[in-house]
Amino acid sequence: MKKTRHAVTDIIMKTIVAKSVKVAEQSANSACFFLHNQPVPPKDLKKLRKF
Helix, strand or coil: CCCCCCHHHHHHHHHHHHHHHHHHHHCCCCCCCCCCCCCCCCCHHHHHHHC
């Protein structure tokens, strides 16, 4: 069964969103090892913390 262009685009966009959330979670749970180089994270990012 052939997938339409719209269906393929939907799958790609869902994958991009899922990967973005994973990267945001990793960023929320890690810290910069340099002392002065970590920017202040957004308040919404704190919701994704796992600890």
